[in-house]
Structure formats: C-alpha cells, structure tokens
Amino acid sequence: MTTPAAPTPEPKAEPVQPAAPGTPRTARSWLRDHSELGVSILLLAxxxxxxxxxxTMNVDITQRGPVGPKTVPVVVGIGLLIVAALLAVDVLRGGRGQAETGEDVDLGEPADWRTVLLLSGVFLGSAVLIEPLGFPAAGALLFWGAAYALGSRRVDRDPLIAAVLSLAAYALFDKLLGVPLPGGPLMGVL
Known part of the structure; x- marks a missing residue:
C-alpha cells in the first residue's frame, strides 16, 4: 500500500511594489491615465x-417678463462650466468612465469609411445646393443620399419618401413656424 504524497505548498505571490517615491512618472503615462481631462477641457472651452x-449679445432694452434672450445661453454656459469642473475633479480623484461595451457593435471591426465619406459628401452637397435649388430639392437629395449611404437601395420608394419628407419639413418651418427657407425655382411653380 502506498501512501499519498504530501501536497506541495504553493509559492507565495510577491506583492507588487509601487514605484519608489523618487522615480519620476513620464508625462505621457500621466496623460494616458487622465485622458478624460480632454473632455473636461473641451466642456470648459x-x-x-x-x-x-x-x-456680449446686443439685446433691445424692451423685454417682456423676467426671462430674456440671454437667460438660456447663460444658464447653459454656467452648466457647461460646472460639469467641466465636476468631471475634472472626478478624474483627478481617480474616477474613470466605463469602457465602451457596444451592445451591437463589434469594436474589433474597422470603421466603415465608405459610409462616412458618402454621408459627408451628401451633407456637403446639400449645403452647397440649398441656395440655387432651394430647400425642398436640396433636402430631398439629402434624405435620399443619406438613405442610400446607409444601405437602402429601393430606388422606387426612397426618392418619393425623400421628397415628401423634404416638402413636409419645408412647410413646417417656412409656412407654419415662420423660419424663412429658400424655396428655389420649384416653389414658384407650386
């Protein structure tokens, strides 16, 4: 009969020693550890x-009620400064944001630059064409181009939906809300 061998003791883990107080940390590692300060600086600016x-906004003296045109921008500006300060304090105390989990996004995949460039081109093209063609035509091209860039290939349905959306947006802003938008040559016909 053999006797079981005695279990070998596991080696003790050496505690991780922090860097000596005299050891300088590089600026690059400090910035990497506190990279969220960039968002704080952006909010501050x-x-x-x-x-x-x-x-510095010029406002008529005659105003009705206690809330004038400066109130909302001042409140938003103060809010941005407060959030910037709170974020900076949190980051300097060691707080870190959670890593992006991406519910349905594969973070290992590269960016789809074709879609980004198509959307950028459609947006810039509609910005250039809004004055000569008017909002309804440029808006329809924007909606249709965005749908195409995002993957829709229904050439029988997409232009019609884009035209309806663009005309509805034009009617809402120009006619109902009183925001003047360029009508273009088509609005002279309609």
Whole structure:
C-alpha cells in the first residue's frame, strides 16, 4: 500500500511594489491615465465660448417678463462650466468612465469609411445646393443620399419618401413656424 504524497505548498505571490517615491512618472503615462481631462477641457472651452457670446449679445432694452434672450445661453454656459469642473475633479480623484461595451457593435471591426465619406459628401452637397435649388430639392437629395449611404437601395420608394419628407419639413418651418427657407425655382411653380 502506498501512501499519498504530501501536497506541495504553493509559492507565495510577491506583492507588487509601487514605484519608489523618487522615480519620476513620464508625462505621457500621466496623460494616458487622465485622458478624460480632454473632455473636461473641451466642456470648459465650450462653456466659456457660450458665456462670452451670451454676455456680449446686443439685446433691445424692451423685454417682456423676467426671462430674456440671454437667460438660456447663460444658464447653459454656467452648466457647461460646472460639469467641466465636476468631471475634472472626478478624474483627478481617480474616477474613470466605463469602457465602451457596444451592445451591437463589434469594436474589433474597422470603421466603415465608405459610409462616412458618402454621408459627408451628401451633407456637403446639400449645403452647397440649398441656395440655387432651394430647400425642398436640396433636402430631398439629402434624405435620399443619406438613405442610400446607409444601405437602402429601393430606388422606387426612397426618392418619393425623400421628397415628401423634404416638402413636409419645408412647410413646417417656412409656412407654419415662420423660419424663412429658400424655396428655389420649384416653389414658384407650386
């Protein structure tokens, strides 16, 4: 009869020693650890821009009620500054945002640059064509081009839907809300 061998003791894990106090950390590693400060700086700059623009706005003295045209931009600018400060404090105290989990996005896949370039081209093209063609025609091209860039290939249905959406948006903004949009040569016919 053999006796079971005694279990071998597991080696003890060595504790990780922090860097010596005199060891300098590189600026690059500090910035990598605190990269979310970039968002805080962006929010700070945006808040300063909004507040500067709001406070230098020329407004008629006659205003009805306590809320004038400067109120909302000032509140938004102050809110941006507060959020920037709170985010910076959180990051400097060691807070970190959660990593992107991407519910239905495969983060290992490269970006679809073809779609991005098509959408950019359609957007810039509609911006250039809005003055000579008018909003209804340029808007229809924008809606149809965006649908095509995002994968729809229904040439029997998409142009019709784009035209209806564009005309509805034109009627809503130009006729009902009083926001002047260029009608173009087609609006003279209709």
């Amino acid at each position: 945006l808040g300063v821009l909004v507040l500067t623009d709001a406070l």
